[in-house]
Amino acid sequence: MNSFEYVSPRTVDSAISRATVGSRFFAGGIDMLGEMKEYIASPQVLVNVKELPATRDVASGKTWTIGVNVTISEIEQHAGLKAVFPGLQQAAAEVGSPQIRNVATVGGNLAQHSRCWYYRHRDIQCLKRGGSTCYAREGDNRYHSLFTGNPCISPVVSNLAIALAALDAKVIVRRGRDEVALTIPEFYAKAWDNPEAHHSLGPTDLILRVQIPDEGRASAYKQISEKASFDWALVSCAAAAKVDGDKLRQPRVVLGAVAPVPYQVAAAHDYLEGREVTDDVAGHASEIILKEALALDQNGYKVPIARALICRTLKQLVG
Ligand SMILES: Cc1cc2nc3c(=O)[nH]c(=O)nc-3n(C[C@H](O)[C@H](O)[C@H](O)COP(=O)(O)OP(=O)(O)OC[C@H]3O[C@@H](n4cnc5c(N)ncnc54)[C@H](O)[C@@H]3O)c2cc1C
Ligand code: SF4
Numbered sequence: 522m523n524s525f526e527y528v529s530p531r532t533v534d535s536a537i538s539r540a541t542v543g544s545r546f547f548a549g550g551i552d553m554l555g556e557m558k559e560y561i562a563s564p565q566v567l568v569n570v571k572e573l574p575a576t577r578d579v580a581s582g583k584t585w586t587i588g589v590n591v592t593i594s595e596i597e598q599h600a601g602l603k604a605v606f607p608g609l610q611q612a613a614a615e616v617g618s619p620q621i622r623n624v625a626t627v628g629g630n631l632a633q634h635s636r637c638w639y640y641r642h643r644d645i646q647c648l649k650r651g652g653s654t655c656y657a658r659e660g661d662n663r664y665h666s667l668f669t670g671n672p673c674i675s676p677v678v679s680n681l682a683i684a685l686a687a688l689d690a691k692v693i694v695r696r697g698r699d700e701v702a703l704t705i706p707e708f709y710a711k712a713w714d715n716p717e718a719h720h721s722l723g724p725t726d727l728i729l730r731v732q733i734p735d736e737g738r739a740s741a742y743k744q745i746s747e748k749a750s751f752d753w754a755l756v757s758c759a760a761a762a763k764v765d766g767d768k769l770r771q772p773r774v775v776l777g778a779v780a781p782v783p784y785q786v787a788a789a790h791d792y793l794e795g796r797e798v799t800d801d802v803a804g805h806a807s808e809i810i811l812k813e814a815l816a817l818d819q820n821g822y823k824v825p826i827a828r829a830l831i832c833r834t835l836k837q838l839v840g
Contacts, residue, residue, distance in 0.1 A: 522557065529569040533695055533727065539568050540725035546570050548590060548629040551621055556634060560643045561650070570628070576729065581605075587731045589628035593681070597622060606733060608740030608759050612684035615744050618751045628728040630681045631692065631708065634719045636753060637665070637675040648716045649673050655716070663819040664755065667811075667827070668780040673716035674817065676778045677709060678753045683777035684742050686785065687759035688733050695727040702732070709782040718781075738771065739764050741837040744778075745826050754778045756823050758830040760838045767797040767839065774810060774835065776827055786810045798835045807831040 527547075530536040540546070544566035547553050556562035570576070576588040581601055596602055596613040603610040616622050616630065634640070639647045639656040646652035655672050657665050665674040677683075685692075686705035694701050703721065711721040722728070744757035757777035763770035772793040776784040789809040796802050807828040814824050 523563045525564055526566045527569065528566060529572045531572050531574070533573060533729065536568055536570060536573060536727055537695060537697075537725065539566060540727065541566070542724045544568050544724070546628075546632075546727060548626040549592070549624040550629075551617075551625045552629060552633040555641075559641060561634075561641065570727065571626075581735075583735055585733045585735055587627055587733070589728045589730055590626045593622040593625045593627070593630060594619070596627070596681075605735055606684075606688060606740055608687060608742040608761060609681070609684045609733070611742040612680040612757070612759060615742070615746075615754070615757075616680050621751075627681060627731055630679050631685075631731075632720060632722060632728065633679055635675040636678050640675060649675060651717065658817070661819065662817040664753075664778070665817060665820050666780050667814040667816060667820065667823055668784055670713040671716045671781070673781065675781060677712065677781055677783060678778055680742070680744070680754065680757060680777065682709065683757050683775050683783050684740070684759045685731060685733065686775040686783035687742075687761040687773040688738070688740060689761075689773070690731055690733040692731055693729045694722065695729055696723070697725075700729065705783055706785075712781040736763065736771070738762055739838050741834050743830050743834045743837065745830060756826045756830055758827070758834040760831075760834045762793070762838060764839055768795050769793050769798065769839075770795070774806060774831055776810065776831070779814075779823060779827060784810075786812075793835075798839045800832070803832040803835045804828075806835065
């Protein structure tokens, strides 16, 4: 392993002052250490963010705040979050295994890197690692995207991102001297266009917290994986809406593991607005969402899974 410096700043200013293009922020280390052990990342400085103040709390209110170092287990087990944002709690409960959830943080989950096996192979320099070829396009693409805006077909796999997108959450990021509030679409937008990007953060952008408006909306999350635990989703789906009688208001449906960004289609939200969730309505919404799906050699099975998940998640939302 290459030698590196490890620093544990106690203030956000000092964390920012230690961040450079050659450094990486370090939280639970589940993803970061994996990348270092495989020589995919060789940072000169690891900036441990876990000692930063006020980053481990969950605060309720008209807008809920979740500190960046809150663990996924803490989200899973937080009674208030479970009551107000059940979709977020369900997404947290499906992450990896209890051991992973006990260590992994909100910030690390949102900023985790691609799971594409070509990207993760130490000897393969694919497009995402600055090479010239996407090996998955003509190779083993069974876990890859149905939608993308660039030649890389690696999908976003963060469970929390999918649930937070449905809840219209914002990620508060320290960028230079400023704090910026990014919607989840903004947080991932760069990955849609740029094959080398995993998200829209620059190397010195530091996530501080996540904010979720409490607008009395129901929420739900479902996923299908190959294994019951210790595995990522093949496809996931989150939905949120105000349920007015039986009718949906401000509906959101978001798919995960099918695009480099949490995938949502405004026309489906427009269609669902003011409607009751019947089999026909859920089925038509899924047709709108999946209209542009472009299956590759080995991932066409994701289309019927996504269709079923959209219908089941919408029913759970109102059920
Ligand atoms: C077997 C296995 C199964 C898994 N299954 C799932 C799953 O089903 N669903 C899922 O969502 N995830 C899954 N994961 C991924 C896991 O949830 C993430 O690796 C974990 O959440 C990362 O969090 P961390 O705190 O360990 O981050 P770290 O590994 O410390 O960091 C991850 C990335 O985030 C960056 N980072 C960390 N904190 C900040 C910050 N404050 N600001 C800016 N950047 C930051 C780091 O630089 C790094 O690039 C799985 C992982 C494993 C090993
Ligand atoms: S899908 Fe992306 S990460 Fe995977 S081989 Fe292609 S360019 Fe690399």
